[in-house]
Amino acid sequence: MQILYAFKGGESDNFNKDQKFLLQSIDGMYHLYLLLMSLLIEVHKKAEINIEKTQKKLLATKEDKDPNKKLIHNEVFLMLRKDTALLDDIEKHKITNWQLDDEYVDILFREILASDLYAEYMQTKTSTFKEDKDFVVDVFKEIVAPNEKLYEYIEDKNLTWLDDLPIINTAILKILKKVKQNSNPTHFVPDLYKDEDDKKFAIDLLKKTILNQTTLNAEIEGKTKNWDADRIASIDYILLKMGICEMLNFSSIPVKVTINEYLEIAKEYSTPKSSVFINGVLDKLVKEYQEGKKLNKIGRGLL
Structure with missing residues (x-):
């Protein structure tokens, strides 16, 4: 459209450029998908770094020295970080946004820490795979997807992505909801077509x-x-x-x-x-x- x-x-004009742009636009949707998945990975890394810093505090409390590591042990986040197919695609598409614009990782991480979702999740130190998955799904649905600053960032990077964003957000939620402990190695690398x-x-x-x-x-x-x-x-x-x-x-x-x-x-x-x-x-x-x-x-x- x-x-x-x-x-x-x-009708007689050459429209090869238009066809090429169509395919590039569709390919760009996958780039946006990888961008958001890599953001989840970076948020989890931030949680890991945060705990390491807390433990090294000069006046660390008992709780600081022995923190609740439930978030960094979250199985779904770990699956994302260990998914070689996903990581390879992120590298192939040269997605380094969150290393360059890491303030957006900080924004989302702080929002997660301040949320009721996080408070409820961290009430215990252990969890089931289902609990871990539900937490990641809820974080994406309630904190990442509706984040206005992230929306503005995506708009600034690629204007056509604004039309793609609802589709990609829905796709990510479906993929996260369907993940299992024994999911195939390419679960997080869906086919574009x-x-x-x-x-x-x-x-x-x-x-x-x-x-x-x-x-x-x-x-x-x-x-x-x-x-x-x-x-x-x-x-x-x-x-x-x-x-x-x-x-x-x-x-x-x-x-x-x-x-x-x-x-x-x-x-x-x-x-x-x-x-x-x-x-x-x-x-x-x-x-x-x-x-x-x-x-x-x-x-x-x-x-």
């Missing part, structure tokens, strides 16, 4: 939408005759083109799924009334396509 919004060419068809879909949707602009525009104009073109939001026009293109050219995607996806995107990026407008146009077209047998869907229940 963003690439089509910025695209000023026609579900399969090659997933990647191909992204490229094909961009290509087919650009290459069929004249036809798609005509379809939209035929169902918006009572609308002044200037009154239709640019984003709405793009989402309609993508939606129509998807319905006509991707036989394995159910019509209802297509419509619902674009309505959700409209709610997020366009005007308050956009989803109603888009739904009305697509609904009219679907009925017309069904009557003309233009929807060639494969599989049961895809209409």
